[in-house]
Amino acid sequence: MHVLILGGTSEARRLADVLVADPALRVTSSLAGRVAQPRLPAGEVRIGGFGGPAGLAAWLRAHRVDALIDATHPFAETMSRNAAAAVADTGTPLLALRRPSWAPQDGDRWHPVPSLAAAADALPALGRRVFLTTGRQGIASFAHLDGLWFLARSVEPPVPPMPSAVEVLLERGPFTLDGERELLRAHRIEVLVTKDSGSAATAPKLTAARELGLPVVVVQRPAAPQGVRTAPDVAGAVNWVRTLAN
Template structure:
């Protein structure tokens, strides 16, 4: 299983309870990741060919891609590698967020496009799009950013910013307090989906703040995509 998400950890636990041997592969981009139940492998495979060779060597029966919705390269590698190795592939991807009455959402196709919208939406920005995309905002010298991510980011960063190292899940009241304390005027995030970080969207709605959301990349082409752990379990053979 290609993991790193809450869904991947839940699936690993469910498979372990069923007696299904599972190896969870983590990319290694987070310094202290939450580890799933069972065997864990950290680091890359050397591209699709390396992953295909590993699948054959380990005699893997099924690959589940349960990576983050924005992990484009890993998902594309999984599609190519499983085709080469002749191994079934199933994509587990949480549903995206849906707007509710009162939301002021502005959809964009990329982080640079999101950065281009900010000057007309607010001067104090809560940026929760992940540490790897921060250079897209580094040129916005007239804006102030509260940047929240799990691990310390590498430069370039926006000149005027405060860094908040934190990991979800988050609660609505705490998020409202954070936005008020820092006088935030606009929120920027990716459409990651799930409940662990959705509280910021509710908080923005409660405070009447605009939200800039980056759309998910196009699907990598997995033969089948499901949205729940139960759906994965229903498609995998049971080990008695």
């Protein structure tokens, strides 16, 4: 049984580790190729795009894929749509592995917004020194805010346009609570901007912001494609694969 994992997340790597150990399965992980030195999962790996839904459908047929798991980032909206369209064409079973969203706790000062553009609109009223954790591709949405200072953290260097006053911090999670506390204090951060990734590896910044009473602009996730079955964790995805295999 050939399983294709659309990966790039920690859950995708853990899932590949589990499935590769099953001799009845052939596991291929596909990475988008946007990170220069990605953490490679176990099993076969392909890097690069498919060429849209038609290209993915052709790959599923050519490589005789029996099950497709979309374990991409919750904000990889285009890839998730392409996966849903491809399986509608091929009939390949599809599961979306989606970690749960973050939930606000007592003391949080969250400001949910539907997009990066809305996050940029909200910032001037919330603070002047901004900790931006939306990834390198999201920084451009804030380039026009000349009156604010940004600390922008990403795995890879961002590309222009960027805000005129920005310090780029190249780091990869997981991050510690003590480290996030010190970062916010040292840079005198007044407001945090984040996407609702739901990742435990990056959640400590939310706790640190709560402790300091900082407002947090939270970009909400795009809606998942309709009709796609989901699992909240690796265990659920493994059970799905084993059910298909049986």
